[in-house]
Amino acid sequence: MISTVKSKLFQRTLIIMVFAFGIIAAACSIVAGWILYDHLTSEYESKAIAIGNSITTSLPEVFLKNDAATDQSIIDQYLSIKGVAYALVKTAQGEIIAHTFSPDIPEDILEIVEANTPSVDPRTGLVETRLLQTPSYIDVCSPILMGEAGYVHIGMDMSMINTYIFDAIVKMQAILFVVLLICVIIAFFLIRRISHPLTTLTEYANQLANHHFDAMVPIASNDELGLLARTMQGMAQRINGLIQGLEAKIQNATSELQDTNLYLSTLVDNMADGLLVTNEKGEILSFNPAIQNIFGLEANNMDIHSLTELLDPEAMHHLEQQGILDYTSQLRSMVFTPETLRKGVVQSELATHTQDGTAIWLEFSLRSITLKCGVQCILVIRDITARKQAQTELETLNNELEARIKRRTHKLEASNALLRKEVQTRKAAEDALQVEKELFGTTLRSIADGVITLDNQGKILFINHAMEQLGGWSAKKVVHTQFCTHFNVMINGHHPLYLNRDSQDRMMLKRLETEQNALFTTHDGRVLEIALRVLPLYDKQSNIKGQVLIMRDITDVKRQEKERLKTEKLESIGILAGGIAHDFNNILTAVLNYILLAMKHPILDTIPYEYLNKAHKAALRAQQLTQQLLTFSKGGAPIVELTGIKDLITDSVTFALHGSNIKTSISIAPDIWNAEIDTGQIAQVLENIAINACQAMPKGGTLTITAHNVMVGNRSTLPLRPGKYIKIMLADNGPGIALENLEKIFDPYFTTKKTGSGLGLATSYSIIKNHHGHIGVTSNPGQGTTFSIFLPAIDTEICTSIPRTPLQIGEGRGTILLMDDDASIREVMEETLGFLGYEVITTPDGAATIEIYRQHLASGKRIDLVIMDLTIPGGMGGKETVGKVLDLDPDAKVIVSSGYSQDPIMADYESYGFIDILAKPYSLEEVGKKIAHILGRPTTS
Numbered sequence: 001m002i003s004t005v006k007s008k009l010f011q012r013t014l015i016i017m018v019f020a021f022g023i024i025a026a027a028c029s030i031v032a033g034w035i036l037y038d039h040l041t042s043e044y045e046s047k048a049i050a051i052g053n054s055i056t057t058s059l060p061e062v063f064l065k066n067d068a069a070t071d072q073s074i075i076d077q078y079l080s081i082k083g084v085a086y087a088l089v090k091t092a093q094g095e096i097i098a099h100t101f102s103p104d105i106p107e108d109i110l111e112i113v114e115a116n117t118p119s120v121d122p123r124t125g126l127v128e129t130r131l132l133q134t135p136s137y138i139d140v141c142s143p144i145l146m147g148e149a150g151y152v153h154i155g156m157d158m159s160m161i162n163t164y165i166f167d168a169i170v171k172m173q174a175i176l177f178v179v180l181l182i183c184v185i186i187a188f189f190l191i192r193r194i195s196h197p198l199t200t201l202t203e204y205a206n207q208l209a210n211h212h213f214d215a216m217v218p219i220a221s222n223d224e225l226g227l228l229a230r231t232m233q234g235m236a237q238r239i240n241g242l243i244q245g246l247e248a249k250i251q252n253a254t255s256e257l258q259d260t261n262l263y264l265s266t267l268v269d270n271m272a273d274g275l276l277v278t279n280e281k282g283e284i285l286s287f288n289p290a291i292q293n294i295f296g297l298e299a300n301n302m303d304i305h306s307l308t309e310l311l312d313p314e315a316m317h318h319l320e321q322q323g324i325l326d327y328t329s330q331l332r333s334m335v336f337t338p339e340t341l342r343k344g345v346v347q348s349e350l351a352t353h354t355q356d357g358t359a360i361w362l363e364f365s366l367r368s369i370t371l372k373c374g375v376q377c378i379l380v381i382r383d384i385t386a387r388k389q390a391q392t393e394l395e396t397l398n399n400e401l402e403a404r405i406k407r408r409t410h411k412l413e414a415s416n417a418l419l420r421k422e423v424q425t426r427k428a429a430e431d432a433l434q435v436e437k438e439l440f441g442t443t444l445r446s447i448a449d450g451v452i453t454l455d456n457q458g459k460i461l462f463i464n465h466a467m468e469q470l471g472g473w474s475a476k477k478v479v480h481t482q483f484c485t486h487f488n489v490m491i492n493g494h495h496p497l498y499l500n501r502d503s504q505d506r507m508m509l510k511r512l513e514t515e516q517n518a519l520f521t522t523h524d525g526r527v528l529e530i531a532l533r534v535l536p537l538y539d540k541q542s543n544i545k546g547q548v549l550i551m552r553d554i555t556d557v558k559r560q561e562k563e564r565l566k567t568e569k570l571e572s573i574g575i576l577a578g579g580i581a582h583d584f585n586n587i588l589t590a591v592l593n594y595i596l597l598a599m600k601h602p603i604l605d606t607i608p609y610e611y612l613n614k615a616h617k618a619a620l621r622a623q624q625l626t627q628q629l630l631t632f633s634k635g636g637a638p639i640v641e642l643t644g645i646k647d648l649i650t651d652s653v654t655f656a657l658h659g660s661n662i663k664t665s666i667s668i669a670p671d672i673w674n675a676e677i678d679t680g681q682i683a684q685v686l687e688n689i690a691i692n693a694c695q696a697m698p699k700g701g702t703l704t705i706t707a708h709n710v711m712v713g714n715r716s717t718l719p720l721r722p723g724k725y726i727k728i729m730l731a732d733n734g735p736g737i738a739l740e741n742l743e744k745i746f747d748p749y750f751t752t753k754k755t756g757s758g759l760g761l762a763t764s765y766s767i768i769k770n771h772h773g774h775i776g777v778t779s780n781p782g783q784g785t786t787f788s789i790f791l792p793a794i795d796t797e798i799c800t801s802i803p804r805t806p807l808q809i810g811e812g813r814g815t816i817l818l819m820d821d822d823a824s825i826r827e828v829m830e831e832t833l834g835f836l837g838y839e840v841i842t843t844p845d846g847a848a849t850i851e852i853y854r855q856h857l858a859s860g861k862r863i864d865l866v867i868m869d870l871t872i873p874g875g876m877g878g879k880e881t882v883g884k885v886l887d888l889d890p891d892a893k894v895i896v897s898s899g900y901s902q903d904p905i906m907a908d909y910e911s912y913g914f915i916d917i918l919a920k921p922y923s924l925e926e927v928g929k930k931i932a933h934i935l936g937r938p939t940t941s
Contacts, residue, residue, distance in 0.1 A: 013187055013191055014184060014187070017180070017183055017184060017187060018180070021176060021179075021180045021183075024176065025172075025173055025176045028172060028176065029169045029172065029173065032168060032169060032172060033165050033168075033169055036161075036164065036165045036168055037161065037165055040161040040164060040165070041133070041138070041158075041161060044083055044138050044156040044158075044161065045131055045133075045138055045140070045156070047081070047083060047156065048084075048131075048138055048139075048140035048154045048155075048156045049129060049131070049140050049142070051078055051081065051084070051087075051140075051154045052129060052140045052141070052142030052152050052153075052154045053129065053142055055074070055075070055078075055142070055144075055152045055154075056142045056143065056144045056145075056152055068097045068098055071089045071097055071098035072098040072099075074098075075087040075088065075089060075098055075099070075100055075152070076100055078100075078154070079100050082160075083156050083157055083160055084154065084155070084156060084157070085137055085155040085156060085157035086099065086100050086101060086109060086137075086153075086154075086155040087099070087100050087152070087153065087154050087155070088100065088101075088105065088113065088152075088153045089150060089151070089152055089153075090113065090150055090151045090152075090153065091150040092147055092148060092149070092150050092151075094114075094117075096113070097150075108136070109137075109155070112132060112134060112137060112139045112155070113139065113141075113153050115132060116130055116131075116132035116139045116141045116153070117130070117141065117151075118130045118141055118143050118147065118151065129141065129142045129143070134158075135158065136157075136158050136159065137155045137156060137157065137158060138155065138156040138158065139153055139154075139155050140153070140154045140155075140156075141153050142154070197226075197229070200229075201228065201229055201232070204229070204232065204233075205232070208232070208236050208239075214240070215236075216233070268288045269288055269289055270289075271288065271290060272290060272382075273290060273380050273381060273382045274287065274288060274290040274291040274293075274294045274295075274379075274380070274381035274382070274383075275287060275288040275290065275291070275378070275379070275380060275381075276288075276291055276307070276378075276379040276381060277376055277377070277378055277379075278306075278307055278376070278377050278379065279374060279375065279376060279377070280335060280336050280341060280368075280374070280375045280376075280377065281306075281333070281334065281335050281336075282306050282307035282308060282325070282333075282334040282335065282336070282377075283305060283306050283307075284304055284305060284306060284307065284310075285376065287304075290381075291310075291381065294354070294360070294362070294381060294383050295310055295354050295355055296354035296355045296356050296358065297355055298355070306332075306333075306334075307334065307379075308327075308332045308333065308334055309332075310352075311350070311352050312352045312353055313327075313329055313332075314351075314352075315350045315351065315352040316329070316334060317329070318350050318351075319348065319350065322348055323337055323339060323340070324336065324337065324340050324346055324348060324366070325337055325340065336366075336368070336377060340366065340368070341368040341375060341377075344367060344368065345365060345366070345367050346365070346366045346367075347363070347364070347365045347366075348363075348364060348366075349361065349362070349363050349364075349384070350362055350364075359385075360383055360385045361383070361384045361385045361387075361388040362381055362382065362383060362384065363381075363382045363384045364379050364380060364381045364382070365379070365380045366378070366379050431515075432514045432515045448466045449466055449550050449551060449552045450463070450464065450466045450467030450469075450470040450471065450530075450549075450550070450551040450552070450553075451463065451464045451466070451467055451548060451549070451550055451551075452467055452483070452487075452548070452549040452551070453537065453546060453547070453548050453549075454483055454509065454546050454547045454548075454549070455545070455546045456544070456545065456546055458482055458483050458484065458509075459480055459481065459482060459483070460478050460479050460480065460481055460482075460483055460486075461479065461480075461546065462475075462479070463475050463478060463479070467551065470520075470522070470528070470530075470551060470553055471486075471487070471520070471522050471523055472522045472523030472524050473486055473523050483509075486523075487520075488520070488521040489518050489519070489520050489521075489530075489532065490518060490519040490520075491516060491518050491532075509534045509547055509549070512532060512533050512534040512535075514533070515531045515532065515533050515552075516531070516532055516533075517529060517530070517531060517532075517554070518530050518531075518532040520532075520551060528553050528555050529553075529554050529555045529558050530551045530552060530553055530554060530555075531551070531552040531554050532549065532550070532551055533549070533550045534547055534548075534549055535547065535548050535550070536548075587824070588920070588921035591921075592921050592922075592923045592924075594828055638677065638678030638681050638767070638770055638771060638907065639678050639906060639907045639917075640676045640677055640678055640771075641676065641677075641678075641679070642674055642675075642676050642794065642796065643674060643675060643676070643677055643679050644672075644674055645668075645672055645673075645674065645675055645677075645707060645726055645728075645791070646668045646672055646707070648679055648682060648683060648686075649666065649668060649686060649705060649707055649728065650666055650668075651683070652682075652683040652686035652687050652690070653666065653686055653687075653690045653703070653705055653730075655683075655687065656686070656687040656690035656691050656694070657690055657694055657703070660694045661699075661700040662693065662694050662697060662700060662701060662702070662703055663700075663701070663702045663703070664702070664703050664704075664705065665702060665703070665704045665705070666705045666706075667704075667705070667706045667707075668705075668706070668707045668708075669707060669708040669709060671709065672707055672708065672709060672726065673709050673724060673726055673793035673794060673795050674793065674794050674795070674796060674797070675726055675791050675792060675793050675794060676792070676794055677771055677791060678767075678771070681767045681770075681771075682767070682771070682791070684763070684764070684767065685763075685764040685767050685768060685775075685789065686728075686730070688760040688761060688763070688764045689730050689761075689764065689787050690703060690730065691760070692760065692761070693730065693732035693734065693785070695753060696732060696734035696735060696785065697732060697733070697734040701732060701733045701734060702732070702733055703730060703731070703732050704729075704730070704731045704732075705728070705729070705730050705731075706728070706729045707726060707727065707728045707729075708726075708727055709724065709725075709726060709727075709793065710724075710725050710726075710727045710790070711723075711724060711725070712724075712725055712790070718774055718790065719774055720772075720773070720774050720790060721772070723792065723793075724792070724793040724794070724795065725773070725790045725791060725792060725793050726790070726791045726792075726793045727788065727789070727790055728788070728789040728790075728791070729786060729787070729788050729789075730786070730787045730789075731784060731785070731786040731787075732784050732785055732786075733783075733784040734784055734785060735781065735782060735784075736779045736780050736781040736782055736783055736784055736785055737752075737777070737779040737781070737785055738781060739781075742777065742779060745761055745777055746761050746762055746764075746765040746775075746777075747762065750762075768789060768790075768791070771791060771792070772792055773789065773790045773791045773792060774788075774789075774790040775787065775788070775789050775790075776788045812833070812836040812837030812838040812928070812931070812932065813837060813838070813935075814838055814839070814864035814865065814935055815838070815839045815840075815841065815856075815861070815862070815863050815864050815865075816833055816838050816839070816840050816841070816863070816864065816865045816866075816867065816931065817841045817842075817843065817849060817852060817853065817863045817865070817866045817867070818830070818833070818840060818841070818842045818843070818866075818867045819842075819843045819844075819845065819846065819848075819849040819866070819867065819868045819869055819872075819878070819881065820842070820844070820867075820869040820897070821844055821845060821869060821872045821873060821875065822869075823844075825869075826842040826844070829842070829867075829927075830842055832924050832927065832928075833927070833931075835924070836924075836928050836931075838931070841863070844872075844875070845872045845875030845876055846868075846872060846875060846876025846877060846878070846880055846881030846884070847875065847876055849866070849868070849881055849885070850881065850884050850885060850888070853866070853885055853888055853889070853892070854888060857888060857889060863892070864893065864935055865893045865894075865895065865931060865934060865935060866885060866892060866893065866894045866895070867894075867895045867897055867918065868881055868882060868894060868895070868896055868897065868914075869897055869898065870896050870897065870898035870905060870906070871898060871899075878894075878896050878897075878898075878914075879905060879912060882894050882896070882912060882913045882914060883912075883913060886913050893915055893934055893935075894913065894914050894915060895914060895915065895916045895917065895918055895930070895934070896909050896912070896914040896916075896917050896918070897917070897918040897919075897920060897922070898917075898919065898920060899920040899921075906919065915934065916930060916934060918930060
């Protein structure tokens with residue numbers, strides 16, 4: 001039991017009471033002292049003034065005489081008044097004639113008297129009584145007869161006031177102390193009554209703190225303390241029950257956690273993949289037995305501390321190059337990069353070796369987690385050596401298969417080469433026959449063929465003017481000189497035309513009865529291709545007197561022949577590409593729509609939908625490929641539409657340079673105008689220029705693309721109409737173009753590359769011209785090349801469709817007649833349009849279409865829309881059929897469809913009677929929106 005005196009509550013109460021009483025006592029003393037001081041001071045001042053006035057008003061005649069003895073006797077009697085310290089009389093001239101001091105007046109009193117001299121009030125003109133208070137005295141100076149008879153000073157003693165005040169404060173403090181003592185005694189008994197149960201509650205709380213929840217509190221009172229004690233005891237009992245329940249749950253949770261740990265440990269120890277736990281520095285914290293099997297660790301040598309001890313330095317460098325970790329080979333230390341730790345999951349493949357040196361391939365997945373103890377990295381490692389070996393064997397088999405195919409087709413290529421040679425031989429024979437027919441007439445008429453006449457010794461006897469122009473020598477210089485001195489002729493490109501002595505000791509050239517191709521070097525060093533004949537000259541006796549050489553320049557003919565062959569080859573390839581693209585578009589139409597039908601099936605699961613979505617995207621990429629084939633094969637007028645140029649530039653250049661080592665820098669003005677262009681053709685132009693830049697920079701470089709708005713005025717030097725244009729500039733930092741080649745850069749078939757066709761820039765030039773634009777090039781050797789493209793611009797905003805609800809199944813109403821020669825197109829479109837709610841009739845050609853349309857008109861069943869394939873092999877296509885349908889029904893609505901999206905009819909469809917076009921391949925969404933728009937029913941994408 002704690003005593004009341006030692007009780008903290010009593011001690012705090014006592015301190016508070018003493019502090020409070022101290023403040024009260026101090027405040028009371030200050031207030032009482034100030035009140036007494038003010039009251040006594042006022043009383044002394046009044047008394048001094050009253051004494052002074054009494055003296056000056058009752059005895060003025062006495063003071064006028066200035067009798068010092070009389071004055072002294074008068075003022076001495078005032079010393080008996082309580083509080084009067086002194087009195088003195090001073091003449092008007094300031095001389096003191098009587099005072100109550102003995103023997104002399106103190107200096108401090110003299111200073112007070114001199115300082116307290118009355119003055120005349122300027123308002124009243126009277127001399128008034130003046131009061132001066134000092135710490136020791138209150139001096140009152142009263143004038144006698146307005147100061148004429150002098151002044152009386154009465155001094156009141158302030159020490160008596162201070163003594164009185166001190167005595168009063170001491171009595172007050174004594175009373176307050178008695179009151180304080182009484183309060184302390186009362187508080188002692190009150191606190192003792194309160195602190196005893198509190199002390200009991202404190203001891204009970206300490207027992208609860210020591211987990212003695214079964215202890216009983218010995219307080220049975222009905223007041224607040226008793227209620228508090230009973231409440232604490234009830235809480236203790238409930239806490240005891242709660243703790244017991246928690247202990248049981250903890251025991252159960254611990255058992256479950258142990259079972260879970262055992263399960264996970266068994267799972268990790270028996271999994272085929274290796275599991276490795278490291279910190280962010282690659283220090284190994286734990287691993288499962290599969291790691292031992294993968295890396296060939298021995299049971300007695302499991303002392304592996306770091307990932308760098310498991311993987312080869314080459315493997316570590318490989319991971320460093322991938323940005324997964326930072327590796328210091330000298331210290332054999334590593335740390336995972338912040339990017340790796342931030343990504344969450346990182347996967348990679350690498351080659352390394354086991355402890356016994358066996359080469360293995362590993363696939364690992366890394367995931368970082370942040371715990372209270374720090375960042376830990378979990379690596380799941382799988383041995384994929386067998387899979388890599390299988391891939392290598394598969395590649396070997398593929399290579400062997402390709403080699404076998406090449407060997408099997410080699411004989412076919414050789415046969416084709418022999419066939420081409422035979423055709424060329426036959427054509428050469430025909431040409432030689434034609435030359436032979438013309439030779440005689442040409443010689444007689446002195447045509448432009450070069451003619452040289454030699455004697456039997458090989459000396460030149462004659463050359464004609466054509467030969468002078470062909471070779472560059474004048475007749476005067478070469479006549480009567482040896483032929484070999486001036487002329488260099490190579491038969492078939494490598495056999496020189498030499499003079500040889502025959503059996504009759506004549507210097508004769510090899511006889512060429514038929515015209516042969518040869519190379520002829522002119523005087524200025526140019527090498528020309530010529531057709532050469534060497535014939536003997538006979539005299540009248542038919543003796544050989546010499547020879548005649550007939551040379552004809554066929555350089556341009558050979559060049560044109562090569563260009564013709566190249567053109568024929570490209571045309572054949574183009575026809576093949578167009579046919580393939582057309583058929584492929586038909587197939588793509590079926591594939592795309594079947595995929596879209598499957599994607600819109602109501603019971604389709606999420607995962608199959610994703611696969612179908614990927615297949616749909618792949619089919620769209622195939623569609624882009626067919627568009628490029630059609631552009632290559634047909635060209636034609638552009639099918640223009642209002643287009644934003646920004647995405648077109650970015651997508652085209654990125655597509656062309658995909659997989660190359662060329663960097664791109666694209667800067668397009670944010671306020672770039674729109675343009676009415678054929679996006680496919682303009683994309684082809686951009687891709688051609690980007691591919692040329694890539695080929696000009698085989699070791700890598702940068703292609704800079706800029707686009708901004710320009711205004712072309714009347715004074716512009718550009719071959720453009722005044723107006724708004726979009727200027728696109730593509731600049732590379734390659735070797736540039738030689739000055740002599742710069743003017744021929746857009747010529748057909750001109751190329752400086754061994755494998756180039758020379759048509760890319762020529763096609764680009766034609767496309768830009770067809771768009772009423774301009775394309776130019778500037779280049780300096782060693783400083784790169786810049787192409788500038790100007791396209792007419794329109795500052796009209798591209799209209800975006802108002803958001804509407806998705807295309808609804810079965811909402812279509814009307815009858816649609818579909819004409820297509822491809823059965824798969826008819827089948828898929830019948831399902832697609834039926835899926836949208838339309839009644840569909842299909843026909844394979846124009847004749848059937850006209851007959852069906854005629855029957856419906858006769859029966860009164862109107863066909864709302866006709867979709868016609870433009871080309872029907874062996875039958876009537878859309879171009880011929882639409883006119884006949886319009887003859888039957890001028891209000892007929894007909895859409896033309898074709899796999900040749902760049903056919904001229906597709907670009908000018910309205911001139912042929914069509915109201916719209918559908919370029920194959922078309923999708924369910926596209927055809928649904930097109931039909932609904934034409935029939936006047938709103939749809940949305």
